[in-house]
Amino acid sequence: MTVSAPESSAALVKPTAARSYRIWIYLAVLVIALSTTRIFTGADDITSSGTLRAAVIAAIPIALAGLGGLWSERAGVVNIGLEGMMILGTLGAGYFTYHYGVWVGLLGAAVFGAVGGALHALATVTFGVDHIVSGVAINIIALGVASFLAEALFTGLPGGGPTQSPSLDRPPTISVPGLSGWTESLEDKGWFLVSDLAALLNVVVSQLSLFTLVALVLIFGTGWLLWRTPFGLRLRSCGESPSAAETLGVNVYRYKFVAVTMSGALAGMGGAFLALVASSGYQNGQTGGRGYIGLAAMIFGNWRPTGLLTGSLIFGYTDAARLRSGGESVHALLLILSVALLAIAVWQLVRGARLAAVLAALVGGLGLTWYLRTDTIPGDFTQMTPYVMTLLVLALASQQLRMPAADGQRYRRGEAG
Amino acid sequence: MKTLQRAGLALAAPVLALVVAGIITSLVLVAAGDDPAAFWETMLAWPENRSLVNIINEASVLYLSGLAAAIGFRMNLFNIGVEGQYRVATFVAAYFAAQAFLPGYLNTVATILVAMLAGAAWAGIAALLRVTRGVSEVISTIMLNAIAVSLVAYLLRKVGSREGQTIVTDTVPQSGWIPGISLFRDSVTDMYGLVFLAVLAGIGFSVLLNRTRFGFDLRATGHSESAAVASGVDVKRMVIYSMLLSGAVAGLIGMPNLFGVSHNYGSTIQTGIGFAGIAVALLGRNHPLGIAAGALIFAYLSEQANPLGILAGISPEIIAVTQGVVVLCVVIAYEVVRRYRNKLEQRAVAEALEAPGPSKEVTA
Numbered sequence: 001m002t003v004s005a006p007e008s009s010a011a012l013v014k015p016t017a018a019r020s021y022r023i024w025i026y027l028a029v030l031v032i033a034l035s036t037t038r039i040f041t042g043a044d045d046i047t048s049s050g051t052l053r054a055a056v057i058a059a060i061p062i063a064l065a066g067l068g069g070l071w072s073e074r075a076g077v078v079n080i081g082l083e084g085m086m087i088l089g090t091l092g093a094g095y096f097t098y099h100y101g102v103w104v105g106l107l108g109a110a111v112f113g114a115v116g117g118a119l120h121a122l123a124t125v126t127f128g129v130d131h132i133v134s135g136v137a138i139n140i141i142a143l144g145v146a147s148f149l150a151e152a153l154f155t156g157l158p159g160g161g162p163t164q165s166p167s168l169d170r171p172p173t174i175s176v177p178g179l180s181g182w183t184e185s186l187e188d189k190g191w192f193l194v195s196d197l198a199a200l201l202n203v204v205v206s207q208l209s210l211f212t213l214v215a216l217v218l219i220f221g222t223g224w225l226l227w228r229t230p231f232g233l234r235l236r237s238c239g240e241s242p243s244a245a246e247t248l249g250v251n252v253y254r255y256k257f258v259a260v261t262m263s264g265a266l267a268g269m270g271g272a273f274l275a276l277v278a279s280s281g282y283q284n285g286q287t288g289g290r291g292y293i294g295l296a297a298m299i300f301g302n303w304r305p306t307g308l309l310t311g312s313l314i315f316g317y318t319d320a321a322r323l324r325s326g327g328e329s330v331h332a333l334l335l336i337l338s339v340a341l342l343a344i345a346v347w348q349l350v351r352g353a354r355l356a357a358v359l360a361a362l363v364g365g366l367g368l369t370w371y372l373r374t375d376t377i378p379g380d381f382t383q384m385t386p387y388v389m390t391l392l393v394l395a396l397a398s399q400q401l402r403m404p405a406a407d408g409q410r411y412r413r414g415e416a417g
Numbered sequence: 418m419k420t421l422q423r424a425g426l427a428l429a430a431p432v433l434a435l436v437v438a439g440i441i442t443s444l445v446l447v448a449a450g451d452d453p454a455a456f457w458e459t460m461l462a463w464p465e466n467r468s469l470v471n472i473i474n475e476a477s478v479l480y481l482s483g484l485a486a487a488i489g490f491r492m493n494l495f496n497i498g499v500e501g502q503y504r505v506a507t508f509v510a511a512y513f514a515a516q517a518f519l520p521g522y523l524n525t526v527a528t529i530l531v532a533m534l535a536g537a538a539w540a541g542i543a544a545l546l547r548v549t550r551g552v553s554e555v556i557s558t559i560m561l562n563a564i565a566v567s568l569v570a571y572l573l574r575k576v577g578s579r580e581g582q583t584i585v586t587d588t589v590p591q592s593g594w595i596p597g598i599s600l601f602r603d604s605v606t607d608m609y610g611l612v613f614l615a616v617l618a619g620i621g622f623s624v625l626l627n628r629t630r631f632g633f634d635l636r637a638t639g640h641s642e643s644a645a646v647a648s649g650v651d652v653k654r655m656v657i658y659s660m661l662l663s664g665a666v667a668g669l670i671g672m673p674n675l676f677g678v679s680h681n682y683g684s685t686i687q688t689g690i691g692f693a694g695i696a697v698a699l700l701g702r703n704h705p706l707g708i709a710a711g712a713l714i715f716a717y718l719s720e721q722a723n724p725l726g727i728l729a730g731i732s733p734e735i736i737a738v739t740q741g742v743v744v745l746c747v748v749i750a751y752e753v754v755r756r757y758r759n760k761l762e763q764r765a766v767a768e769a770l771e772a773p774g775p776s777k778e779v780t781a
Binding site for chain 1: 445449450451495497546550552553555556557559560561562563564567568570571574692695696699732734735736737738739740741742744745748749752753756
């Protein structure tokens with residue numbers, strides 16, 4: 001059976017060779033820019049394997065939340081409740097890991113998240129409640145449930161308390177024996193470009209958490225499932241044109257329900273990653289808005305798995321940079337950002353977009369002045385970096401993005417026009 | 418008879434939601450091994466006079482927050498950023514008031530205006546991003562909330578002074594304070610003198626929405642954007658205006674406390690009011706009286722939950738579950754009632770059309 005709504009067949013076109021080739025160029029430019037900045041400013045931590053590893057660890061929860069958003073929005077349901085499902089995930093991970101170990105913990109987090117997702121599906125799909133409204137309500141409930149149950153579950157356990165679980169086991173990590181030492185020594189040399197690439201390689205071959213691998217499998221698996229199988233085509237058709245899907249015999253309610261529940265499960269696993277890999281147990285308020293950032297990463301990634309992974313890595317990197325010698329690193333990043341904005345200004349001027357050029361030049365100039373007049377960035381500002389980045393990136397990227405055509409719209413069976 | 422049926426249906430939804438929320442809360446309590454009977458005994462006990470005052474105070478603040486959210490909601494604009502706008506505005510206002518540029522109550526009035534401007538400006542960022550760059554206001558206001566927290570913390574450290582564990586701005590000159598109103602002789606807390614601000618805002622909201630062209634355009638855009646555009650509404654301008662207005666009302670949230678109790682902005686500022694306001698607005702269907710009822714219910718629940726730990730050995734956190742479930746249930750219930758009403762209307766129309774009588778009177 002095939003569904004051939006015009007939008008979804010357009011979305012089926014394979015990414016062309018030229019596009020994937022361009023990604024590598026961007027990546028190369030980025031690495032060269034970072035490496036140059038490192039040499040120039042002496043902010044060694046901006047490409048150290050420590051920072052990059054922290055960046056991956058910070059990026060994966062965001063990516064999993066974003067992946068949850070992708071499932072839900074591809075089926076046409078906006079899921080602002082990801083934050084709440086993630087919170088439920090951290091709680092599930094804390095409880096089940098303490099009693100049954102990390103893998104059951106991951107599963108428990110997914111189940112807890114899925115419960116939140118099913119609730120969202122019930123409200124939006126079955127009852128036709130506005131998606132944002134339902135999501136906001138779920139966030140409130142999840143926050144309440146998590147802080148209430150945390151107190152009930154963790155008080156009295158050794159090392160646990162009303163707001164946090166006992167310290168928990170970490171998921172196992174893997175290292176490639178020869179390579180990890182070799183890349184480490186190469187990184188320590190501090191050579192231009194070579195050491196930076198070595199640090200990058202070191203992140204992959206040394207102390208890689210198995211949870212990270214699971215997350216990557218989920219992300220690329222989603223890409224395959226949603227874009228290469230009939231199931232995925234039908235699911236996406238529910239987000240593009242549910243009434244067309246209905247006329248072709250797709251059970252739109254069921255697909256939406258599955259997608260939103262899955263969305264919750266993925267966000268829950270993101271929560272598990274936060275509780276088990278990024279820290280060593282459940283804490284109240286651990287998610288800190290990462291569900292929302294995940295949603296932003298997904299929008300930035302144009303509702304595609306690889307795109308959202310890229311977005312998450314950017315956010316993860318800014319998050320990691322602020323944590324590891326934050327003032328210095330973010331200060332160095334400010335230089336890159338300002339120079340990039342000035343370059344954009346020149347490019348816009350050449351294209352004839354005068355207003356955009358002036359704006360970019362203004363912001364870039366301000367950034368550069370700030371960079372030159374200070375040696376470090378105050379802690380409060382490094383803390384807001386990921387959020388400012390999110391806004392900037394969305395503001396710059398948002399007009400080239402295309403969301404699923406029926407995303408966020410109410411759908412009722414039998415009301416096809 | 419018809420109106421009676423309508424009113425009944427309108428009331429059915431919130432009552433149903435409260436009952437369901439009560440049942441779910443009890444189930445959660447049972448699951449966690451707590452005693453629901455003790456919970457209800459504490460919750461349903463008549464509040465002490467002191468608590469009554471607290472409920473009114475809390476409700477007035479929640480009401481302002483709910484109004485701020487509702488302005489956006491009425492035109493399908495989701496201002497999740499009330500929290501950030503309220504923080505920025507309260508900080509700016511406290512700083513401004515402490516400078517005492519103006520004497521006495523002139524300072525108070527000017528400060529309130531400054532707070533509204535600051536709130537509007539912070540909301541304006543999201544509005545600008547939305548109309549110029551197409552960034553969803555949901556995401557941008559959430560990001561701006563987080564940015565507001567860091568920004569205000571930074572500025573507070575710059576201009577504030579240390580007082581024990583917290584950092585606070587300078588104190589507002591006493592001539593501008595609004596004294597509390599003592600409701601009960603045995604209550605240690607007084608009602609905010611600025612409670613009337615909430616009442617005024619509510620009346621203003623009602624007049625604006627129902628009696629002005631702007632309000633009409635706003636509601637029209639919320640009901641059907643394409644129809645509004647067709648009738649000449651400039652949607653971009655509406656987005657900016659309503660977002661600014663929403664931010665301005667959010668700026669009012671901190672005022673009763675600033676001029677009545679704290680007299681400065683400190684790092685211990687009450688958080689979460691912005692989010693609770695969203696819930697309150699949803700609970701009250703974005704209607705000025707409904708929001709008032711919602712604010713009272715939320716304030717009642719929070720205040721009554723305080724002694725839960727001491728009296729019943731139950732964590733007061735449970736009340737957040739109740740509040741969240743109430744909101745979710747109420748929106749579901751409204752939707753169910755709406756569908757049911759549509760069905761009734763359709764049936765009435767069908768009957769009227771089939772009946773031989775004059776069918777022109779049917780307007781549904």
